[in-house]
Amino acid sequence: MKRLLSLALSATMVISLFTGCTKQEQAPATSTSGDSDVIKIGVFEPLTGENGGGGLQELDGIKYANKMYPEVLGKKVELVVVDNKSDKGEATTAVTRLIEKEGVVAIIGSYGSGVSIAAGDIIKNAKIPAMGASCTNPMVTQGNDFYFRACFLDPFQGEVMANYAIQQGAKTAAVIMQNGDDYSVGLGNFFINSFKKLTGNDASVVDISEFQVNDTDFNAILTNIKAKNPDVIFAPSSATTAPLIIKQARALGITCPIMGGDTWENPAVVEVAGADAEGIVLSTFFDENDPATEEAKSFVEGYKKELAGKEPIIPAVAALGYDAYILMLDAIERAGSTDGVAIRDALNATKDFEGVTGVINFTPEGDADKNIAVIKTVKGGQFVYIDSVEVK
Amino acid sequence: MTLETFLQQLANGISLGSLYSLIAIGYTMVYGILRLINFAHGDIFMMAAYFMVFGMVNFSLPWYISIIIVLIATIALGVLLERVAYKPLRDAPRMSIMISAIGASFLLENLATYLFTGVPKGFPDITFLTNSVTIAGVSLSVATIITPVVTIVCLFLVLFITNKTKIGMAMRAVSKDFETARLMGIKINRVISTTFIIGSSLAAVGAVLWGSKYPSIIPLMGVMPGLKCFIAAVLGGIGNTTGAVLGGFILGMAEIMLVTFLPALTGYRDAIAFIILIVVLLVKPTGLLGEKVTDKV
């Protein structure tokens, strides 16, 4: 009897599998019948898993952009969202699905460089242009002429923070990195290199500590650092771990400035770290209180309304997601077609594009050529602008 | 290294260790009765933290009422888990029950991701717990001082229940010999439910203290503490409550001391727990305080 039941179960699984299949095919079928009036853009983000939080925020920005600019070449733009679960294996099938099953003409994403790198070769071979919003690892666009991105890179960001720390009079620094996270390790190392170069002193980085993904206790690391008394602590990390580091450092009586990267500009950091978040320093892509362009002004106004108090500030990744979408739309418009190569060439020819995060041009590698980063701090529970640092 | 730094690290170790201990008691009790690694224990702990967030942030309840609600909800979840995932498999092979435990853990994690998303939630401030004091150059939050105390109190409570009460006697009987206990007229299901009630309430207390100390609440927060606390339970001798507390303290201290004395190896910190586990299993599989179990033919 059990056997029969198990067969029945597997049969239902198989059936559900096919019904899932047919339903999915039905949906595109209706749109392909009206092929002439829909252009599909794939969105490839982690919505669950380790980076699920950031992925959702980026997606919100992209969706908002789609709401503002729902049409290109006189056709409606349809966003097809897939979840890559912050997992590379999943990412490759997800992106193949976008290209093959959904027939998207372009792809936006992903939060987290690892999954973007994994999808890179598939995107390249399929000749479908992709626009990363916030993936800052150099390897994403390296040797891939179909992958572009709207943000600056880790080496640049590391240099900016090192510059800023030194401008503020820091002579020594301690670095905390999340061992196992490409973003954190990459940014941390670029900071170390720049800091040593700028101070001309190899001993200026007094402590380099690493912690594991999912660690929550940093007391031991921070106690070591406290004993070395650095002028500044640089701790690039995810929005989940950042508040823990900040809170524990302050509880241990560490008073020096704590700095981080773009991932820190996340309402969750201030919410979780509370009063201890006051005075942290981070570099980011844009400042909602000082819109760089006209586009930025209308974005900040509109998106604030859209959020309706759901989040106290606009996450930088949402702004980048927005930029990634409008950059792609602009290129499709200029290419005048949905052909992958044409769009790529149009992207390459992008000139002084006014995005939310500044005026954007692309380097030959496909990276947004940005030489200004915004430095922010937290004051009264709000992220406030303190400086822009330009690096040549 | 200055004495101050060392004392600070010692305090760090005790505080982390006592948190591990608290959660490890739940593991060791369930294992003692059911001979089952309750893989979902870490996820029950995670859910308890979310319950606290909902109680205090979403419903703006004062902390003492929230804690009571969290206790009730967590106990309900623990008992439900036992009823749904473990009870139907009581006579099944050991492997099936373990797979069910893994499945339950997987389900709770996915459910939490689906319901609460991966964006970290801030654990509400219980002001008197998060205040910090400095004694002889050593900074401690009140939670850090209270945790070892709570752990010891909980240990004595559990020891009292298992040694001095009727249900405790039944628990010991069941853990010695399941079948005989059943024949002696002990209501096995009641005993098991009680075990899960105690284990889950400790997980809830652990979650409140953990959250006050590490206030970033995410769906996967229970995975690593879960594994490490299980290791602590094995280290102390699984099935032995005092052993679990001892194991938790040793594990917490070992992790902190690795970072203190061998800062170059901080990247290997998570490996320490597993290395301890394997060494213990090989050298003394019954753990520090465990009783010897012989195989029955």
Added chain:
Amino acid sequence: MMNKIENKNNKTKRYAANILLAAVFIVVITLIDQNLIGDQYIKRVLNLSAIYAIVAVSMNLVNGFTGLFSLGQAGFMAIGAYTVAVFTVPINYRASIFYIVPQNQVLAQIHLPFFIALILGGLAAALVALLIGIPVLRLKSDYLAIATLGFSEIIRIVFTNLKTITNGALGIKSIPGVSTWVIFIVAILSIVLIALLINSTYGRAFKAIREDEIAAEAMGINLFKHKVMSFAIGAFFAGIGGGLFAALLGTVDPKQFYFTMTYNFLLMIVLGGMGSITGTIISSFIVTFGLEFLRFFDEPLAMFGYNITFFRAGFRMVIFSILLMILVLFFRKGLLGQKELSWKLISNIFKGKNSNKKSNKGGAA
């Protein structure tokens, strides 16, 4: 007499059916490989399923056939994957990949053909399994499970820290890909080898250990030798699977081999049946395809003008884990239990003859 003829007739029929099936299979794979049917998406999911099938079958060898509850498969896959990654990435790409900590001078000069790297990866995994197995396999059931899980995590943590070899957290990219044909041939070869092993004297010894260790020992089976052997061979094929996985994805990093990955394979062997190779193969495909098709649940769904709110990101995984629980609780034997899929089994099912009942009757008589 009649029975005999019928049997013979059936045998020829089955033989013919097998050949036909193999031929159809080869044609389909070739067509897919040449992109003549299906698309890249189907192809990728098929490739992934085939790779998962290798690892799941290798795990079933250890768990289902030898009765050792091991949860170390992700670690062994990592060893295979990294071996292929380190040795097959074109030499001129390497400097740009190891852009923070330069690669080990010696390794940076070594480039191996894919197949040699693949075998090497399998051997390395087997060697590590041997070293781990000698102490750990003395442990029983859940202790063994947690110890192997611990080792798989240790392997991952070591890979995260060996930056000059593995590039640490940054991972390695630009691993040359392989064709569908290669993946399927390696998969078939691996599974056939495991099947041959299981049907040999060694395999019978494995099963005897699974059924009753003490009885097996009394029969003169060297418990330890056979356990280590099963464990190491299982690790070898997990390493092979890992190597193919790296080549298919084109990139590796340590985070992929988090211990939860092993749970996927656990699901596959539970669904397919602990102790059934064909069951595991079928379930590998069902699970991999199922996960893809369940994506439907992640998308917002509007029905009769209403948005059904529970269709959103993450719902798919909830359904997936509920299915897993239902399976464990109510259908513990999975699809095939300890049986193998054969024409006989299929015809029995169609004739409504439940083989379970039959054997029960036989037992009663």
